[in-house]
Structure formats: structure tokens, C-alpha cells
Amino acid sequence: MADKGKKDKGGAAAPAAPPPAAKPTEDDAEEEKEKKPSKSQQPKDEVGTRKGCRRYLWEFKDSNRQFWVMGHAVVKLFSVGCLIAAMIMFTGTAIHPLLTLIVTMEISIFSFFFTVYTLAIQRYMPFILWPVSDLLNDLFATVFLVGAVVFAVKSRQTMPMNYFIAVILIGVAGFFAFIDIFLQRKHFKGKRIKKNVLVPPVRKEQVKEKEVEKPKEEGKPPAGEKTKEGEKTKEAEKPKDAEKPKDAEKPKGKKGGKK
DSSP, rough: OOOHHHHHHHHHHHHHOOOOOOOOOOHHHHHHHHHOOOOOOOOOOSTTOOTTTOOOOOOOHHHHHHHHHTTHHHHHHHHHHHHHHHHHHHTTTTOEEEHHHHHHHHHHHHHHHHHHHHTGGGOTTTTOHHHHHHHHHHHHHHHHHHHHHHHHHOEEESHHHHHHHHHHHHHHHHHHHHHHHHHHHGGTTOOOOOTSSOOOOOOOHHHHHHHHHHHHHHHHHHHHHHHHHHHHHHHHHHHHHHHHHHHHOOOOOOSSSSO
16 A cells, blocks of 8 residues: 555656647748847948948948049049149249249148048048038139239240140139039038027036926915915804804803802
8 A cells, every 4th residue: 555655646746748849930030030130230321320440431432422423522633633734844944932832732732632531531520610611722722723823924924835834724723623612512502500509508407406496386386276275264264263252251150149
């Protein structure tokens, strides 16, 4: 009997084997892949959450695309090419040092802007208004180059062929800079000046003070409710005052004792 009881206990203690798990199908695997967010998905028109080299590559491509598609790169290349050719043509003749100064200055400035836009440096310095600075550069370049042409013509009575070609090249470079002014206007189309730009931002302390004052004002009842409550208290006090003299007027005993 004891052996049978032990056998029964052993049989009851043994748990039933779990059923075999169902194998995941292909549809379930695809759903799990769709649920998991892919880190590589980024918007094509914006930087998104790119960082490091990925962000620079995107900025590099986008900056060059805008620079070449909008025509700024072509115009600046033509201007620099004309000015370099003018400097080469000036080597055979004696010229005023002011002309070499203007030409070399404009070559360096155009090369600077070309390098900045090609390497996407302007994307990492947003505190500078690059379209405005480039517009002003084109405006001053046009004025300086046209002035250089006028000065070169007036400073000499006779002009050799190479000198004449150099003056024409300077004028062409100024014309390309003038064209770039109109190309810069595309950056300002559809943009409006924001209102309250010069208004200083609100400090955090002032915001906290306003938030603290609001619940205090909400806790106070309005003026109409105050008057109603005052009238109720007055009405409740009136019958008490009227009952007091009744209680005070007690029958007075007759003076003198019994005869």
C-alpha cells in the first residue's frame, strides 16, 4: 500500500509536457521587420538626424547642387577666368598698380565664395547671412571692375592690343558679377520679415512668476460671488440679533416680599 501511495504521488507531481511552440511564419517575420524602426531612413530634402560624416556628405551634395543649379558657380567661374586672363595680358605692358590691386582683390574674393559654397562651409556658420553677403560682394565687384575699366582707359593715351583685350576682359568679369546680382534675388523670393524680431525674448523667471500668479487668481472668487456671500452672512446674522432681546427680556419679580 505504501508503495502504491508513493507511486501515486510521483505520478501526480510530474507536470504535463508543454505543447510544441508554433513555428513563426514568413508573414509574422515581415510584420516584425516593419514594426522595428529602421535607423537609416532619413528625409531626402532635410538634414534630419544625420550627424558627423553623414551630415557633412549630405550638406556637401545639397550645397553643390544649389550652387551649380542656380547658376552662381558658372558665373563666378567665368568672372575668375576673365580676371586671370586679364592679369596674363597685362604682363607684357606697364600698367598702373591700382589696376593690379583691383584685379587681384576680386580674384581672391570670388575664389573665397567659390570655396565656401563648394565645401559647404556656409552650412556650419548660419550666423552669417550668406545670400546677403554674396549679393553685396557682387554689387561692389561690379562697381570696382567698371571703375577699373574707366580708369584703365583714361590713364593711357595709346593702348596696345593686349592691354585693350585685358580691359575688355575686366569689363566682361564685371558684367558676370552684375548677372549674379539678379541670380541672388531668388533667395529672397517668398520670404517675409518676421514680426517682433527686435522684441527681446521672455525670461524663464518672468514665465514662472506668471504661472504662479494664475492659480492664485483662480482661487479667488469673482466680485459678484463675494457680494452674494456677504448678503447671505448678513441675513443669517439678523435673526440671531433679533432673538437676543427676546431672551434678555425676562419677567422681573415684584419688589417686596409676601405680606
